[in-house]
Amino acid sequence: MPLYSFEGRSPTIDPGAFIAPTATLIGDVHVEAGASVWFNAVIRADFAPIIVREGANVQD
Structure with missing residues (x-):
């Protein structure tokens, strides 16, 4: 993945989350x-943080 x-900010992923290899x-x-x-799926947080909360899913 x-x-x-x-701009100095990197994604953080909880070990209990699933991120598909092509996301x-x-x-x-x-x-x-x-x-x-x-x-x-593409998540681009360049202007403000994006939080994918527990139990949520993002699909293409």
Whole structure:
């Protein structure tokens, strides 16, 4: 899974989260335990933080 820093901020992922190998996270992204980001989804947090809360999922 590609993880990219942006302006000194990097994604943080709880070990209990699922991130698909083809998902892309950029910048100030936080993924909590039990959350998931699925195949080909892109989360880009360049203007403000994005928090994927426990139990949430992001799909393409």
